[in-house]
Amino acid sequence: MLQLRLTLVTLGVEDVARSTAFYEALGLVRSPASTESASFFDVGGVVLSIYARAALARDAELDPEGEGFRGQSLAWNLGSEAEVDKAIVRMVAAGAGLVKAAERTVWGGYAGYVTDPDGHLWEVACNPGFPLGQTGRLRSSA
Structure with missing residues (x-):
């Protein structure tokens, strides 16, 4: 049986650069795997991902409004x-x-x-x- 493990949390944001700067101001270090459209931070064994809200909604085939x-x-x-x-x-x-x-x-x-x-x-x-x-x-x- 597979054991459930939380490995990554993705936050859908309006401005990836602004949110990246916010989390960097808290002392997080952006992973080399990050791109212009997504930032990744190790937060103690779980990865915090910053991704455009509209793109995240599209990926999940959901409406980004709300x-x-x-x-x-x-x-x-x-x-x-x-x-x-x-x-x-x-x-x-x-x-x-x-x-x-x-x-x-x-x-x-x-x-x-x-x-x-x-x-x-x-x-x-x-x-x-x-x-x-x-x-x-x-x-x-x-």
């Missing part, structure tokens, strides 16, 4: 509340929009939300239920 909440979020988990605050400040300085300032959560963590330049929702969190390992990857306590 905005608003997209029914998903990406998450950046960190080891402390102070790191969460610092990361949110860094993202906003790079061009993110602040959606919700970080605060203590009902699930015992600390989290806030920002959007990248194309409105992709990012949760920035410290979650005691998912501690970080030595490599910065999540470890499920369950």
Whole structure:
């Protein structure tokens, strides 16, 4: 049986160069496999792909129209509340929009939300239920 593994997340964006610059401002390094129409970043064993929204929709044979909440979020988990605050400040300085300032959560963590330049929702969190390992990857306590 094949084991499901998340290997790549593609964000459909309006301006590949603008979004590439945003993620580079956060310290990500663009892969040599990147092209003018797509950027790839290693984000700890998963690849973040930046691709034109209309082209991505065409590839999936879907209508590219529609905005608003997209029914998903990406998450950046960190080891402390102070790191969460610092990361949110860094993202906003790079061009993110602040959606919700970080605060203590009902699930015992600390989290806030920002959007990248194309409105992709990012949760920035410290979650005691998912501690970080030595490599910065999540470890499920369950």
